[in-house]
Amino acid sequence: AQSVTQPDIHITVSEGASLELRCNYSYGATPYLFWYVQSPGQGLQLLLKYFSGDTLVQGIKGFEAEFKRSQSSFNLRKPSVHWSDAAEYFCAVGEEGGSYIPTFGRGTSLIVHP
Amino acid sequence: SAVISQKPSRDICQRGTSLTIQCQVDSQVTMMFWYRQQPGQSLTLIATANQGSEATYESGFVIDKFPISRPNLTFSTLTVSNMSPEDSSIYLCSVEEQGSGYTFGSGTRLTVV
Numbered sequence: 001a002q003s004v005t006q007p008d009i010h011i012t013v014s015e016g017a018s019l020e021l022r023c024n025y026s027y028g029a030t031p032y033l034f035w036y037v038q039s040p041g042q043g044l045q046l047l048l049k050y051f052s053g054d055t056l057v058q059g060i061k062g063f064e065a066e067f068k069r070s071q072s073s074f075n076l077r078k079p080s081v082h083w084s085d086a087a088e089y090f091c092a093v094g095e096e097g098g099s100y101i102p103t104f105g106r107g108t109s110l111i112v113h114p
Numbered sequence: 115s116a117v118i119s120q121k122p123s124r125d126i127c128q129r130g131t132s133l134t135i136q137c138q139v140d141s142q143v144t145m146m147f148w149y150r151q152q153p154g155q156s157l158t159l160i161a162t163a164n165q166g167s168e169a170t171y172e173s174g175f176v177i178d179k180f181p182i183s184r185p186n187l188t189f190s191t192l193t194v195s196n197m198s199p200e201d202s203s204i205y206l207c208s209v210e211e212q213g214s215g216y217t218f219g220s221g222t223r224l225t226v227v
Contacts, residue, residue, distance in 0.1 A: 043218045043221045044208075045218075046214075046216070104157040106156040
């Protein structure tokens with residue numbers, strides 16, 4: 001069964017600094033990969049997804065992620081963080097060719113200092 | 115993308131009672147999904163609801179505790195039955211959009227006292 005590991009429970013950055021949130025997955029076939037953001041008291045918003053093609057994926061709000069098959073990783077990046085980016089970030093993986101209902105990682109809480 | 119409305123947005127319930135959560139989508143979708151997010155935890159899939167058939171439950175979730183209805187292609191309900199404090203969670207509805215991934219509602223924050 002697929003699994004997702006987000007090794008960092010909390011990440012603290014200063015506003016304007018760059019950001020990288022780590023995500024590793026365990027799955028034998030080609031995965032479908034997602035990053036979601038959850039602001040306090042809100043539902044989940046899709047930031048970006050990878051199904052196939054270019055391994056560098058651009059998303060909303062200035063985020064990008066790179067799929068690295070050799071490392072089984074799909075890390076999320078942003079060159080300059082804004083205070084409004086403070087939220088919970090979830091990586092998720094789905095299964096190609098079937099019901100690719102995503103399995104979620106435990107999430108990384110992003111704290112942004114002014 | 116699809117717009118999902120969930121009701122109620124939050125509720126505080128007495129133990130032993132039941133709560134029905136509604137999920138309305140602004141377009142027709144084949145599958146709808148219900149997730150639970152326990153405090154400080156990630157999302158766990160409860161069940162998949164297809165119109166016209168019984169919901170498919172994930173391991174650890176049973177129909178008697180979480181009955182689901184799916185009367186048409188735009189609507190579903192999840193009932194949390196005979197609640198206990200351990201059921202305090204955020205419950206989220208989700209739909210699949212072909213080629214776009216999964217869209218989520220804003221969730222129902224349930225507190226059982």
